[in-house]
Amino acid sequence: MKFRRARPAIADSLPQATEVLPVAQRRIATGVGAVLLGLVALVFAALGDRLQAVFLGIVQRWPLAPLLLTPLVFAGTAWVTRRWFSAARGSGIPQVIAAAAQPEAASRGPLVALRTAAAKFALTLALLFAGGSVGREGPTVQISAAIMIAVHRLFRVPITAGVYIAGGAAGVSAAFNTPLAGVAFAIEELAAAYEQRVALLVMAAVMIAGFVSLGIAGDYVYFGAMRQTLAFGATLAVVPVVAICGGLAGGLFSRWVLGFGRSRHPALAAMRARPVRLAFGCGLAVAAIGIATGNTWGTGYETTRQMVEGGGGSLWFGATKLAATLATTLSGTPGGIFAPSLAVGAGIGNLLTPLFDAPAGAIVVLGMAAYFVGVVRAPLTAVIIITETTASRGLILPLFATALIADAVSALVCRERLYHGLSRGFDAPARAPEAEQRPAP
Numbered sequence: 001m002k003f004r005r006a007r008p009a010i011a012d013s014l015p016q017a018t019e020v021l022p023v024a025q026r027r028i029a030t031g032v033g034a035v036l037l038g039l040v041a042l043v044f045a046a047l048g049d050r051l052q053a054v055f056l057g058i059v060q061r062w063p064l065a066p067l068l069l070t071p072l073v074f075a076g077t078a079w080v081t082r083r084w085f086s087a088a089r090g091s092g093i094p095q096v097i098a099a100a101a102q103p104e105a106a107s108r109g110p111l112v113a114l115r116t117a118a119a120k121f122a123l124t125l126a127l128l129f130a131g132g133s134v135g136r137e138g139p140t141v142q143i144s145a146a147i148m149i150a151v152h153r154l155f156r157v158p159i160t161a162g163v164y165i166a167g168g169a170a171g172v173s174a175a176f177n178t179p180l181a182g183v184a185f186a187i188e189e190l191a192a193a194y195e196q197r198v199a200l201l202v203m204a205a206v207m208i209a210g211f212v213s214l215g216i217a218g219d220y221v222y223f224g225a226m227r228q229t230l231a232f233g234a235t236l237a238v239v240p241v242v243a244i245c246g247g248l249a250g251g252l253f254s255r256w257v258l259g260f261g262r263s264r265h266p267a268l269a270a271m272r273a274r275p276v277r278l279a280f281g282c283g284l285a286v287a288a289i290g291i292a293t294g295n296t297w298g299t300g301y302e303t304t305r306q307m308v309e310g311g312g313g314s315l316w317f318g319a320t321k322l323a324a325t326l327a328t329t330l331s332g333t334p335g336g337i338f339a340p341s342l343a344v345g346a347g348i349g350n351l352l353t354p355l356f357d358a359p360a361g362a363i364v365v366l367g368m369a370a371y372f373v374g375v376v377r378a379p380l381t382a383v384i385i386i387t388e389t390t391a392s393r394g395l396i397l398p399l400f401a402t403a404l405i406a407d408a409v410s411a412l413v414c415r416e417r418l419y420h421g422l423s424r425g426f427d428a429p430a431r432a433p434e435a436e437q438r439p440a441p
Contacts, residue, residue, distance in 0.1 A: 022157070025155050025156065025157050026152075026155075026157050028155060029148075029151050029152045029154070029155040029157045030148075030152075030166060032151050032155075033147055033148040033150075033151035033152065033166075033167065033170075034148075034166075034170050036147050036151065037143070037144040037147045037148065037167065037170055037171060037174060038170070038174045040121075040143060040144070040147065041140050041143075041144065041171060041174035041175050042174070044121060044124075044125075044136055044139075044140060044143070044175075045136060045175065047125055048124070048125060048128050048136050048299075051125055051128050051129040052128050052129075052297070052298040052299070054129065055128070055129050055130065055131050055297065055298070056297065059131070059290075059291075059297070063291065064291065066130075066131055066286075066287035066290055066291060067284070067287050067288070067291070069130055069131075069287075070130045070131050070132070070283045070284070070286055070287035070290070071279075071280045071281070071282075071283030071284040071287060072130075072280075072283070073126055073127070073129065073130035073132075073283065074127070074130065074132065074279040074280060074282055074283025074286070074331050074333060075276050075277075075279045075280035075283065076126075077123050077126050077127060077130075077279065077333045077334070078275050078276050078278070078279030078280075078331060078332050078333050079275075079276045079279075080119075080123065081119070081123060081332065081333060081334060082275050082276070082332070084119070085110075085115075085116055085119035085120075085123070086110075087109075087110035087111050087113070087116045087426065088116050088119045088120040088123060088142075088334050089332050089333065089334055090138075090329075090332070090334065090335075090422060091138030091139070091141075091142075091335070091336045091337060091419070091422070092120060092138040092139045092140070092141050092142030092143070092334070092336060093138045093141050093142070093168070093336075093419045094419050094420075094422035094423035094425070094426055095111040095112070095142050095423070095426050096111070096112070096141055096142055096145045096164055096167075096168045097419060097420060097423040098111060098423040098424075098426035099111040099112050099145070099164055099426075100161045100164040100165065101161075103159050103160050103161045103163065103164060104158070104159050104160075107149050107153065107159040107163075111142075111426055112142070112145050112146040112149045112164070113146060114146055114147070114150050116142070116146065117142065117143040117146035117147065119334070120139045120142055120143055120334050121139070121143055123333065123334040124136065124139045124334045124335050124336075127328070127333055127334065127335045128298055128299075128335075130283065131286060131287065131290050131297040131298060132283075132286060132298070132328045132331075132333065132335055133286060133296060133297070133298065133299075133300070133321065133324040133325040133327070133328040133340045134298075134299070134325075134328055134333075134334075134335025134336055134337070134340065135299050135335065135336035135337060135338040135339030135340050135341075136175055136299070136336060136339065137171075137172060137175040137176065137336045137338035137339060138335070138336025138337060138338055139334060139335065139336050140171040140172070140174065140175040140336075141167075141168040141171040141172060141175075141336075142168075142171075143171065144167045144168060144170055144171030144174070145163075145164050145167035145168045145171065146167075147167065148163055148164075148166060148167030148170070149163060149164070149167065168185070169185055172185045175338075176385060176388070176389055181381055181384040181385040181388055184378075184380045184381040184384045184385075185378065185381045227391060227392070227394060228310075228359035228361045228362045228392075228394070228395075229359075229362065229394040229395060230358055230359070230362050230395065230398055231358075234356065234357070234358040235397075235398045235401075237356060237358075238356050238358055238362075238363060238366065238398070239366065239398050239401050239402050239405070240405060241352060241355070241356075242348070242349060242352055242363060242366045242367050242370050242402060243366075243370045243401070243402040243403075243404075243405035243406045243409065244370075244405065244406075244409050245348055245352065245367075245370065246345055246348050246349075246366075246367055246369070246370020246371040246372075246373070246374050246402070246406050247370055247371075247373065247374040247405065247406030247407065247408070247409030247410040247413075248374065248409055248410075248413060249318075249322065249344070249348060249371055249374060250341070250345075250370070250371045250372065250373065250374015250375040250376075250406065250410050251374050251375075251409065251410035251411070251412070251413025251414045252413055252414075253322065253325075253326060253341075253374070253375050254374070254375055254377075254410070254413075254414040254416075254417075254418040254421075255413055255414040256326060257326070257329055257330065257418060257422075258414065258416060258418065258421045258422070260272075260330055261422075261425065275332050278330070278331060278332065279331040279332060279333055282327040282328065282330055282331035283327075283331065285323075285324075285327040286324050286327050286328055289320055289323055289324045289327070290324065292320075293314065293316070293317070293320045295313070295314065295317060295321075296317070296320050296321045296323075296324040299339040299340060299343065300321055300339060300340055300342075300343025300344075300346075301339060301343070303317060303321075303343060303346075303347075304339075304342060304343045304346040304368075307346045307347070307349070307350045307360075307361075307364045308346060308361055308364055308365060308368075308390050309361060310359070310360055310361045312350065312360065313347070313350055314347075314350075315350065315351050316347075316351075317343075317346075317347035317350065317351075318344050318345070318346070318347025318348040318349075318350065318351050318367075318371075319347070319351075320347075321340065321343050321344045321347050322344045322347075324340075325337060325340040325341070325344060328340075337375065338372075338376075341371060341372050341375045341376070342368045342371075342372055342385075342386070342389075344371050345367045345368035345369065345370060345371030345372050346364045346365075346367055346368050347367070348367040348370070348371050349363045349364035349365065349366055349367020349368060349370075350363075350364050350367070351367075352367065362392070362395055362398075365386060365390050365392045365395060365399070366395070366398060366399065366402045368386050368390075369382050369383060369386050369399050369402045369403050369406070370402050370403070370405075370406040371406075372385075372386070373402075373403045373406040373407050373410065374406050374407075374409065374410040374413075375410075375418060376417075376418065376419070377407055377410060377411070377417045377418065379400070379403035379404055379406075379407050380403075382399075382403050383396070383399045383400055383403050386399060387399065
C-alpha cells in the first residue's frame with residue numbers, strides 16, 4: 001500500500017521536473033543574448049563616434065566637401081536599403097513594434113533577421129560618416145531584438161512578444177548606459193499591453209546589458225552633468241512655456257514625418273516614387289544646413305553636452321538641427337532620432353533661456369524633455385533617460401511636469417504616436433518574409 005501511494009506523488013512531480021529545462025533554457029538564452037547585444041552596442045557607439053570624428057576632420061580640411069559627400073552617401077545608402085534591405089530603413093523601433101505583434105511568424109522574417117541587423121549596423125554608420133542627423137539608439141533597438149531572437153532560436157526557446165521587448169529594452173539600456181530607461185521604454189513604447197510574466201525577462205536582459213556597458217565603458221554621464229535646480233517660482237514660470245514650445249515642435253515633427261509617408265499630394269507622391277533621388281536631395285539639404293551652421297552634423301552630442309553644462313550655443317541650433325533631422329528622416333535611410341531629438345530639445349531650451357532669470361542648464365534640460373516627449377510620446381522614458389544622462393536629479397519634479405504637459409500638447413498636434421504610426425508600414429513584411437528578397441519598386 002505504501003508503494004502504491006508513493007507512485008502518484010512521483011508521477012505528479014514529473015511535469016514540474018520537465019518544466020525546469022525550458023525555464024533554464026530561456027534564462028540562459030536571455031543572459032547570453034543580453035551580453036552579446038551589450039557588446040555590439042558598445043562597438044556600435046565606438047565606431048559611430050569615430051566615424052563622426054573622421055567626417056568632422058574632412059569638413060575642417062575641405063569645408064565644401066559635404067556638398068558632394070553627404071548627398072552621394074545618402075543616395076547610395078537609400079539605394080542599397082531599397083534594393084536589398086528594405087526592413088532596415090528608418091529608426092528600427094517601428095520594426096520591433098510590428099514584429100512583436102506576430103512574434104513567432106515575424107521571427108523568421110526580415111524585420112528582426114541578423115542579415116537586416118548587420119545592414120542596419122553598417123548603413124547607420126555610413127550615415128554618421130556622411131554627417132547625417134541620425135542617432136544610434138533606434139537602430140540599436142532593432143539590432144538588439146535581432147540578436148535576442150537569434151540566441152533564443154539557437155537555444156530552441158519559443159519566441160514570444162516578451163523576447164522582442166526584452167531585446168529592444170536592453171538595447172536602449174546599453175545605448176544610453178541607462179538601465180532604468182530601458183525598463184521604462186519597454187513599458188511605454190514596445191509593450192502596448194505589458195504583461196507581468198515578461199517583467200522578469202525584460203529586467204534581467206536590461207540589467208545584464210547595462211552591466212556589460214557599465215563594466216567596459218565605465219559609469220559615464222552621456223550628456224554631461226547638470227546639477228542646477230529651479231526655485232518653485234521659477235518652475236511655475238519656466239515649465240509651461242518650455243513644455244508647450246517643445247511639445248508643439250515635437251508634435252509637428254511627428255505630423256510631418258507621418259504625413260509625408262501618407263500624403264496623396266502629387267508632388268509628395270512623385271518624391272516618394274523616386275527614393276534615391278529623394279535621398280540625394282535630402283542629403284544635399286543636410287549638407288547645406290551643416291555648412292551654414294557648422295554644428296548640425298551627426299547625433300548633436302557635443303553641442304548638446306556643451307549647452308547642458310552651461311556653455312551656451314547658437315540660439316538657432318534647435319531650429320536648424322530639427323530641419324537637418326527632418327531631412328535625414330524623410331530620406332528613407334537607416335538611422336534613429338533619439339539623440340538628434342534630445343539635441344533639438346536642448347536647442348529649444350537654449351533659445352528660451354533669455355526669457356527667464358533661471359539657470360540656463362536647467363532650462364536646456366527641460367527643453368530636451370519637452371521636445372523628446374513631443375516626438376516619441378513616452379513621458380516616463382524621457383524623464384528617466386534625461387535624468388540619467390544629465391545627472392539632473394534635482395529637476396525630477398519639473399521634468400515630470402514638463403513631460404506631461406508636452407505630451408498633452410503633442411497629442412493635440414499629432415494624435416497618432418510616431419513609432420506606432422510608422423510600424424504600420426512594416427506589417428506586410430512581418431507577414432511575408434519573402435518580401436525582403438524582392439527588389440523594391
